[in-house]
Amino acid sequence: MRSLRTYSEEETIDLGRQIARELPRRCLVLLIGNLGAGKTTIAKGIVSGLGAAEPDEVASPTFTLIHEYGNGRVYHVDLYRLDTRSQVATLGLEEILDRDAVVLIEWGERFPDLWPSDRIEIRLRAEGDDRVIQWEQKA
Numbered sequence: 001m002r003s004l005r006t007y008s009e010e011e012t013i014d015l016g017r018q019i020a021r022e023l024p025r026r027c028l029v030l031l032i033g034n035l036g037a038g039k040t041t042i043a044k045g046i047v048s049g050l051g052a053a054e055p056d057e058v059a060s061p062t063f064t065l066i067h068e069y070g071n072g073r074v075y076h077v078d079l080y081r082l083d084t085r086s087q088v089a090t091l092g093l094e095e096i097l098d099r100d101a102v103v104l105i106e107w108g109e110r111f112p113d114l115w116p117s118d119r120i121e122i123r124l125r126a127e128g129d130d131r132v133i134q135w136e137q138k139a
Contacts, residue, residue, distance in 0.1 A: 001136040005127075012038050012131050013055050016045015019122070019135060023050070026100050028115060030108035033124035038131045039106045042122060047074050050102060060106070065091060072101055079107040088114060 006012040019042075023029070029046070031039040044055035052070025061067045061078040068075055075096050082088050088111055096103055097116070108115060122135040 001134050003132065003134040006038075006131045006133060007129070009038075009041055012041045012133070013045035013048065015133060016042040016047075017049030018045075020046045020049025020102075023102055023120070025102070027102055028097060028119040029102065029104045030115065030119060030121045031104055031106045031124070032109045032121060034126070037124040037126050038133070039124055041131075042124065042133065043076055043104050043106070046102070046104060047076065050074055066096075072099060075099075075101055075103045077103065077105045077108075079105065079110055082110075085111060085114065 004015060006015055023046070031043060033039050040058070040060040044058040047053050047058045047069050048055045050070065050073060052074040058069070058076065059067070061076055062080055065079075065081070066075060066077050077091070077093065079088060093114070117138060119138050120135060121138060122133065125132045
């Protein structure tokens with residue numbers, strides 16, 4: 001597991017760009033952390049680092065649930081408002097996970113039995129204005 005601390009929103013976005021350089025073309029990334037931990041901020045950096053959109057074009061998909069960037073190269077999903085596995089099933093995530101794309105899922109830890117064991121987990125924790133960010137490849 002790797003761990004870093006960022007001290008600003010821009011540093012968190014930059015870390016996301018760095019992580020993006022290491023991602024395979026097709027992967028699942030769970031973004032895990034409490035409200036305000038920086039999940040969407042690091043997603044901005046990852047999406048930007050993959051060349052799919054600029055950070056200011058990336059927003060939390062809290063109400064739309066799924067945003068697509070770069071003509072289907074990156075999917076950004078937010079499961080915060082969903083309570084049951086059957087609600088998640090209506091999103092068509094199985095189909096999205098079969099695509100040649102990077103899939104970022106906020107609040108994915110709420111439904112651990114839905115994800116393949118081969119995934120990347122990024123855990124974020126706010127400490128004041130700082131963010132502690134840990135990431136690891138699961139297999």
